[in-house]
Amino acid sequence: MFKVYFEDFTVGVTETYGNYQVSRAEILEFAEKYDPQPFHLNDEAAAQSVFGKLCASGWHTCAMTMRMMVNHMAAQGFASSGSPGIDKIRWKRPVFPHDILHVQATVIEKSDMPNKKHLGLVKASYEVFNQDNSLVMSFIAPAMFLKRPVNES
Amino acid sequence: MFKVYFEDFTVGVTETYGNYQVSRAEILEFAEKYDPQPFHLNDEAAAQSVFGKLCASGWHTCAMTMRMMVNHMAAQGFASSGSPGIDKIRWKRPVFPHDILHVQATVIEKSDMPNKKHLGLVKASYEVFNQDNSLVMSFIAPAMFLKRPVNES
Numbered sequence: 628m629f630k631v632y633f634e635d636f637t638v639g640v641t642e643t644y645g646n647y648q649v650s651r652a653e654i655l656e657f658a659e660k661y662d663p664q665p666f667h668l669n670d671e672a673a674a675q676s677v678f679g680k681l682c683a684s685g686w687h688t689c690a691m692t693m694r695m696m697v698n699h700m701a702a703q704g705f706a707s708s709g710s711p712g713i714d715k716i717r718w719k720r721p722v723f724p725h726d727i728l729h730v731q732a733t734v735i736e737k738s739d740m741p742n743k744k745h746l747g748l749v750k751a752s753y754e755v756f757n758q759d760n761s762l763v764m765s766f767i768a769p770a771m772f773l774k775r776p777v778n779e780s
Numbered sequence: 781m782f783k784v785y786f787e788d789f790t791v792g793v794t795e796t797y798g799n800y801q802v803s804r805a806e807i808l809e810f811a812e813k814y815d816p817q818p819f820h821l822n823d824e825a826a827a828q829s830v831f832g833k834l835c836a837s838g839w840h841t842c843a844m845t846m847r848m849m850v851n852h853m854a855a856q857g858f859a860s861s862g863s864p865g866i867d868k869i870r871w872k873r874p875v876f877p878h879d880i881l882h883v884q885a886t887v888i889e890k891s892d893m894p895n896k897k898h899l900g901l902v903k904a905s906y907e908v909f910n911q912d913n914s915l916v917m918s919f920i921a922p923a924m925f926l927k928r929p930v931n932e933s
Contacts, residue, residue: 661843663850666862677861677896677924685863686843690814693839697816708830709819710838712870718863746830771830 630704632775633737633747641733645695649683651724657687682721688728688764689716692755695730706773708746714767720757727758735767746771783857785928786890786900794886798848802836804877810840835874841881841917842869845908848883859926861899869919873910880911888920899924 658667662684665672673681683691700707722728736750750769757763811820815837818825826834836844853860875881889903901922908917 657843661847661850663847663854664860664862677899684846685865686839686846690810690839690843693837694814694816697814701816707817709817710871712838712868713866714869715865715867716869717865743830 628704629706629773631772632706633749633772634775636734636737636749636772638734638737641731642699643729643731644699645692645729647691647695647728649691649722649724649726649728651681654681654683654687654722654724657690658684662686678721680721680723682723685716685718685764688718688722688755689766691722691728692730692753692764695728696732696753699730708771708773710768710770712769716764716766718764720761720763722757722763726763728755728763730755736769740771743771745774747774748772781857782859782926784925785859786902786925787928789887789890789902789925791887791890794884795852796882796884797852798845798882800844800848800881802844802875802877802879802881804834807834807836807840807875807877810843811837815839831874833874833876835876838869838871838917841871841875841908842919844875844881845883845906845917848881849885849906852883861924861926863921863923865922867920869917871917873914873916875910875916879916881908881916883908889922893924896924898927900927901925 666676666678667684670681731754733752734749735752738748740746740748748769749772752767754762755764819829819831820837823834884907886905887902888905891901893899893901902925903922905920907915910916
């Protein structure tokens with residue numbers, strides 16, 4: 628089932644993936660549930676805000692990005708084991724209805740985990756772009772990956 | 781409508797709020813949509829993972845925390861104008877079905893925004909605890925707040 632283990636990641640390598648079509652209905656649904664601020668729910672309030680137009684919650688952009696990441700991990704057979712956290716999320720531009728998002732991920736660091744010998748940590752830098760190739764969000768995320776089992780090496 | 785402006789925040793002050801009841805159905809719904817990794821969807825896969833039991837996506841914990849933050853902002857009348865990003869998200873413990881979450885937020889820094897004279901930046905440290913008062917997540921977030929209008933001072 629797994630094809631890509633800790634050993635298979637190389638610092639400096641970039642992958643590009645994803646094609647997330649953002650709908651107005653999904654923006655409203657997420658905002659009603661998790662981030663009901665006026666500029667995520669109401670066109671008039673959004674027009675008067677720093678965003679200028681109704682836009683997605685930044686946390687929604689994170690969630691949509693995670694979906695692209697998980698689809699990619701599943702398609703590639705990544706032996707992913709979760710993440711201890713995320714650094715430096717920056718919402719650079721608003722995400723609007725009908726935007727189409729994609730991800731560019733670059734491996735920036737690899738390290739062993741002293742307390743978990745069967746896992747390794749792969750830190751990557753993520754950039755999320757819209758259909759105009761404008762950067763909408765960036766963050767840095769370490770992720771835990773299984774090391775390749777001895778009988779598969 | 782707004783009662784609490786940039787000027788009203790004081791470095792060092794802590795607020796505690798929220799009472800988010802996490803359901804298994806909501807964990808599954810979020811995970812199916814945004815983070816369909818086996819340990820967020822399937823009890824057996826979760827039992828074999830580092831988490832030990834089916835648990836919420838870390839991004840879902842962020843979203844639930846945001847809902848508590850927005851409820852608090854609305855109840856208090858915060859003149860909130862969004863956030864440029866988030867730093868140092870750390871998922872300390874898994875969030876399980878039936879957990880009840882609350883937030884402890886401490887103001888750690890205030891600053892003017894050179895390009896936006898009507899706004900100020902309030903940086904706060906957030907800690908999210910479960911019903912056992914165990915820390916499940918922490919992060920640091922700067923948020924933009926309107927300055928108090930001159931005619932209201």
